[in-house]
Amino acid sequence: MAVAGQPLHDTVAIQVRDLIFAGTLAAGELLDEKALCDQLSVSRTPLREALKLLVSEGLLRHEPRRGCFVETVTERDLDDIFPVIALLEGRAAYEATKKLSSADRAVLDVMHEQLTHYAEAGDIAAYYRMNHQIHEAFITLADNRWLAQAIADLRRILRLARLHQLRAPGRLQASLQEHLDIYAVMLTGDADAAEQTMRNHLLQQRKALLRITPLSMSRIAL
Structure with a gap:
């Protein structure tokens, strides 16, 4: 469904992006434009404009005379990306710590309580969503649009891997x-320690991926 004031191809891009992140469109898969047009109830023109946007984001790969394929990310890509995003999100934690207010703490307290609940319940999907919201909250608190954009670009690639x-x-x-440790350090006001603790958290994610044999032996959908 199109959003008022939003170009149709942007709406279509959101829908196709969601299909990629959900795994409905698998890594390496050739997109069937006719099937997507039928599924999304759009013509080829807005679909193709949407696909161009997703190619520019790195989610799709276009091959002349063949079409668009869902991009893949290799182990080498992950080795290159994780240290970079660790630096960026570490900086976000640093800046967020400097700007943390009592009102912010009240919201983050609840978010971390919910995160703990989902972990204890073993609800990975709900935990992941809250995890993502907490990271987003830190980035919002950092209030640095260039930092936010750089992180968002890399997160598109790491979304399923996380x-x-x-x-x-x-x-x-x-x-x-790790999340509780990051937040505890932030509450002390020690921005340098918060930065380092966040960096360590991101690097531990990469180590965890290496322990998953099926994943480490294959490619990962963006």
Whole structure:
């Protein structure tokens, strides 16, 4: 459904992006434009404009005379990306710590309580969603649009990989403890320590992915 004031191809891009993130469109899959037009109830023109946008984001790969394929990300890509996003999100934690207010703390307290609840219940999907919201909250608090954009670009690639890493043995509880540690440090006002703790958290995600044999032996859908 189109959003008022939003170009149709942007709406279509959101829908196709969701299909990629959900795994409905698998890594390496050739997109069937006619089937997508039927599924999304749109003509080829807005669909093709949407696909161009997703190619520019790195989610799709266009091959002349063949069409668009869902892009894949390799182990080498992950090795290159995780240290970079660790630096960026570490900086976000640093800036967020400097700007944390009592009102912000009240909201974050509740979010971390919910995160703990989902971890204890073993609800990986709900944990992942709250995990994402907490990271987004820190980035919003940092209030640095250039930092936010750089992180968003890399997160598109890591989105599914982060969900998979929570399935590594013991990773869910370890991730929870890392989050609680980050927040505890932020509450002390020590921005430098918050930055380093966040960096360590992101690097631990990469290590967790390496412990998942099926994932480490294959490619990951963006």
